[in-house]
Amino acid sequence: MPRTSFTDLVGCRLPLQQAPMGAISPPALARAVAAAGGLGTIAVPPGGEVPADLAEHTDLPGGVFAVNLVGEDVALATIGRAARHARVVDFFWSWPRRAAVDAVHAEGALASWQVGSLDEARDAVDAGVDLVTVQGRGAGGHVRGDETLGALLAGVVDAVPVPVLAAGGIADGRGLADVLAAGAAGARVGTRLVATPESGAHPEYVAAVLDAGDGATEITDAFAVCPLCATRPTARVLRSAVTAVRGLADEQVGVLSTPHGDVVLTRGHGIPPSRGVSGTVAAMALYAGEGVGAVTEVRPAGEVVAAMYRDADALLAGAVPQPRDPGGRER
Ligand SMILES: Cc1cc2nc3c(=O)[nH]c(=O)nc-3n(C[C@H](O)[C@H](O)[C@H](O)COP(=O)(O)O)c2cc1C
16 A cells, blocks of 8 residues: 555554544543554543643654544634644544644644534635545544545545545545545544444443444434533434333433543433443443444554554455455454
């Protein structure tokens, strides 16, 4: 597989970014992906602050990192702090704005924006971003737009002069090969990395992902309880979670333990269940993308990334494709 405009720009070896996934993607996951040659991403919670120990997390010889900031009102000082310790500052769930991009560039980092439409991609480029990620409607978690990845990717690749990453439903080498062949400079991968020892996902969430199979997700507003959201967000989750939350009698679905004390999780809350959660996990926001059927085993993140790259490389070189075996296990 040739180098891509993404790997050249960012300086990582593999054309793959680990998606930020809140507490599901702790720094250990970002470090594992970065050590394997991908772009590791440190997630900052909505309205939260860049971790004080960010520099320690991103201090990995040869490792390349992004910091993800979500929401409309991220302070410029927060952006600056992120940019001081990461190669890329990655924005989502806010319309692209030049002041944010300028704050990244002022610290010498690259600005990236995950977008859900061609209009948003164009505005991101007008705002000065160095790369964009297009998110198709097959993505796990909050879904920004309503187009399929294929349609959106084709439109954006033709329209913008910066490297384009593809996100949504990419969970194996075939998915990576498909988007590279369609003109993407790399892929952003979330759901596949939920089932890794480095992920922060609650074991019941991981088990539900492994059991799900193809066609097991839907876009819903059943998990739209979100104090900081201006509008009611929709997200792609396991359908089993929608069924479970609708059948829940209690207003409280569980409790999240944090260093600052316990937080009660009300029914329909948008926080995905991490290991710090107790309660009815099956009725929580089990975010998952359309590629969930390809996630059939827990495997170290570095191995996942290496296998995706190796399989994509073989496919793009015209080698005989490696089908999943009848048991659905990856080879
Ligand atoms: C559990 C989970 C949590 C997510 N949280 C975030 C987030 O905090 N910030 C963000 O930019 N994207 C978040 N996303 C969306 C990803 O950026 C990306 O679009 C998505 O994972 C790609 O689709 P895939 O999950 O099918 O690979 C999340 C996705 C998942 C599955």
